[in-house]
Amino acid sequence: MTYYVITFANTHSAIITQSHLESYANICIMPTLREISAGCGISIRFSSEDLDSIKTGLKTLGLDPNMYNLYEIKEKDGKIFPSPIA
Amino acid sequence: MIIDARGKNCPIPVIMAKKEIDNKSLSFSILVDNAIALENLKKLAKSQGYKVEFKGVNEDYSVDFISGETTNSVFDLKESSQDQETDLSDSKSQWVLFMAKDVIGEGDPALGESLIKMYFYTLSQGNCLPKAILFMNNGVKLPTTNPQVIEHLRTIADKGCEILVCGACLDFYNLTDQLQVGSISNMYAITEEINKASKVVTL
Numbered sequence: 119m120t121y122y123v124i125t126f127a128n129t130h131s132a133i134i135t136q137s138h139l140e141s142y143a144n145i146c147i148m149p150t151l152r153e154i155s156a157g158c159g160i161s162i163r164f165s166s167e168d169l170d171s172i173k174t175g176l177k178t179l180g181l182d183p184n185m186y187n188l189y190e191i192k193e194k195d196g197k198i199f200p201s202p203i204a
Numbered sequence: 205m206i207i208d209a210r211g212k213n214c215p216i217p218v219i220m221a222k223k224e225i226d227n228k229s230l231s232f233s234i235l236v237d238n239a240i241a242l243e244n245l246k247k248l249a250k251s252q253g254y255k256v257e258f259k260g261v262n263e264d265y266s267v268d269f270i271s272g273e274t275t276n277s278v279f280d281l282k283e284s285s286q287d288q289e290t291d292l293s294d295s296k297s298q299w300v301l302f303m304a305k306d307v308i309g310e311g312d313p314a315l316g317e318s319l320i321k322m323y324f325y326t327l328s329q330g331n332c333l334p335k336a337i338l339f340m341n342n343g344v345k346l347p348t349t350n351p352q353v354i355e356h357l358r359t360i361a362d363k364g365c366e367i368l369v370c371g372a373c374l375d376f377y378n379l380t381d382q383l384q385v386g387s388i389s390n391m392y393a394i395t396e397e398i399n400k401a402s403k404v405v406t407l
Contacts, residue, residue: 133314146352147321160318 132160142175143168205232299403303343324356
């Protein structure tokens, strides 16, 4: 299973981004994966078909790119493999 | 003995039936005119060791309570599959989750809503599920108006957890017809779940 998450440098950025992105894609709020060490506790999960819409949504929000990170998450045999994406 | 509870709103039909059970009546019938009352009477019967048979046209039901005997209701198949699910969850855990709010904790509502979404996300991903989740007061807004939580609750319910939602609360907030997951319940069933549980978690 593959999906994407956005992690944030702080909780406020996560909450502002969450309400903004709801109109761009089908998103899900989840706790930041323990496998990802950086970022605050709130992440936004979405599926691959929404990657472009999410990137557009992040641009229109104008959030400082240093305040968030995008990851592709692969789950295999109960293990989680996150890889950062640009 | 026939009790006419038509025109009576929740929880009056249940209270009328419970009175009859308390009077040690071995069998009686109760007439109701809505599906919620029927569901609540079925739950009451199950919890009190009564078998229930019912027949109905449109929304008018005659519900027969029979103490401890077998029954041949047309809904037996559905009932027994529900029993199996409950038994399955019985063997897994005995704790229940009581949700009287639609957020976690006190404080900023946006943070509280994010936290509740994350809690149900995490709960739905794991295997340590409660036997039942009980929604009351503001909590009933979760299985009705919160799409992300509704999705997680469906996953949790599919794994055998019972989801009971206070009917009086749904009615108060005008949300009865918006229930997306779980079943409309009453104070009797919810109190029983709390009493039977080895642990009650409130967020």
